[in-house]
Each structure stands twice: as structure tokens, then as C-alpha cells.
Amino acid sequence: MLTAYVVNNQKLQKKPVNQFSELTAEIRWLDLNNPTELERQWVKQAYGQDLLFIEELGEIEASARFYRDEYGLHLHLYFLHNMNESARNINVAFTINQGRLFTLHAEDVPELRTYYAHTCAHPDQPDDAFSIMIGIAQTRIGLLADTYEKLQMELEALSRSIFAGNERSIARVLQELARFEDLNGKARLGLLGNRRVFQSVLRGDHAPEHADGINENLQDNESLMTHATFLSERAKFLMDSAMGMINIMHSRRLGIFTVLSVVLMPPMLITSIYGMNFEHMPELKWLWGYPLALVLTLAAALGPILYLRGRKWL
Secondary structure, three states, X not given: OEEEEEEOOOOEEEEEEOOHHHOOOOEEEEEEEOOOHHHHHHHHHHHOOOOOOHHHHHOOOHHHHEEEEOOEEEEEEEEXXXXXXXXXXXXXXXXXXXXXXXXXXXXXXXXXXXXXXXXXXXXXXXXXXXXXXXXXXXXXXXXXXXXXXXXXXHHHHHHHHHHOOOHHHHHHHHHHHHHXXXXXXXXXXXXXXXXXXXXXXXXOOOHHHHHHHHHHHHHHHHHHHHHHHHHHHHHHHHHHHHHHHHHHHHHHHHHHHHHHHHHHHHHHHHXXXXXXXXXXXXXXXXXXXXXXXXHHHHHHHHHHHXXXXXXXXX
């Protein structure tokens, strides 16, 4: 799917592209969402722009994520997609050539819609191709910051659940902490890629003109990386605390069985003695023999309980 953005009265205007004739010269930003081979040919014919294939966007070498060739300046960034408790990174390729921005990705990227909505609300934003790219990257950083704010609140709730000592919630807490670490790891991967790419951009030809925007992006990126490291360490602490609580609960259960065995041993000894089938057992002939055996059994059970409570082991 192709979506074009043109500048009209210093404001981006969005229009879908359904045929080749709609790829006009005034298009400032062309977004390609999993384009077909025919749409790729349209772009090649209209602008002479050779596009990467979707399968090539996942390359992780630094030389494949930021480079310049005859088709312009190329940047590849990770965009975090967190939907239905499943987090993954979407590769988005940015290409700037002849004053036009091309964005290529395999699935929908909410940050692009958010950036466009922001430009509609603030039409005084710079509208050249490089500024649009920086604006999208800043939008991505802003949404990541919102994600980390939400994750921090979730960690606080998990912390209260752990230290409340509720056994039934521990399994859910461990599952949530594992999900957090997975999400945080993928977000940090995107932040690392963003830092590496824009540090390289800062040394390029566009740096003097867009240095303020690039530096702001890098500063926000560094602050999020610091916060991500802090939250990761806190999640590990909570994971260790949860495992400690599980060990304590397990020890309590073992303690209960140990105490029960100690409490039941003396009564079992008495009842086993009087359960013998020897002929000469004078107590068996006593009138009060049976009540006496019950009293001895009860005393043998209460004695260890009182002793353990006196030692504060119960």
C-alpha cells in the first residue's frame, strides 16, 4: 500500500496512491507499507528509486542500517510494536533522495500516523524530507517514553504484590516480570539502534542544518536508555524477591509437615504399644485402661505443641 504526503500551505496533506499517475513530483514523503511488486515498479519508474526488499530490512550490521549510495541516504530503525501482550520490533527503512523521503516497512507502524496527526495539529513544523524523518524518530522516542511510564507503574504494582506475600499472585507476578523483561529488551534494542544511527547522521552532510533536532533526539534517547537500565535492574531485583518469597513459602510448608511428624510421633508410639497382641499386658484388664490410654495419647500430642510454641517455632 502506498500513501503519499504533499506540502500544501506549509502543512502535510495525506492522500492514498492507487495508480501510477498519482505519483507526482510534489510528493514530499512516500510511505510504502508492504508494497507489491507492481507498486515497487511504479516508484522505480516515477522517481528512479530502487527500493530494498522487505526481507533485507532485518540485517543487523551497522553498514546495512546506515549508509549512502546512488539512491540516497538510508537509515533503518526498529519501531516497537506492543499489542495483545506480545512485543516485537518492526524494521522501518528511511531513504532520503532528491528532497523526498521514502519509508518502507512490512506492517502498520502507529508512529507514522501519530506524527502525521501531530503535524496537522502543529502546521508550523519543518516540512523538508530530513526534518520529517527526524520528526518521526522523535515521535517514536515520545511513544517509547509513554511505554516506559506505563511499565514503571506496572512494576510498582508487581512490587506491592510480591511483598504482600500472597501465594496465589506469585505465579502471575513471575509471568508479568518475564513479559516486562522481554518488552524492555526489545525497546532497548531499538534505542541502541537509534543512538548508533543518529550519531552517524550527526557526522554527515545534513548535520549543521539539523543539528538541534538530531541532538535533541540523542539526548532523549540517552535518558530513555538510562531509565530502561534502571527498570531492568529493578525487574531483576523483583524477580529475585519473588523467588525468595517462593522459597520462604516452600520452607513454611516443609516446616508444617516437620512439626506434624514431631507432634504425631509420641501418640503413635503409645497407640502402637497398646495395639500389640501380647497376652500378658496388665493394662488391658484395667477398668480405666482405655481412658488412660486416650489421656496419654492426648498429652503426648499436646506436649510437643506447647514446647514448640514456647520456643516460638509455631
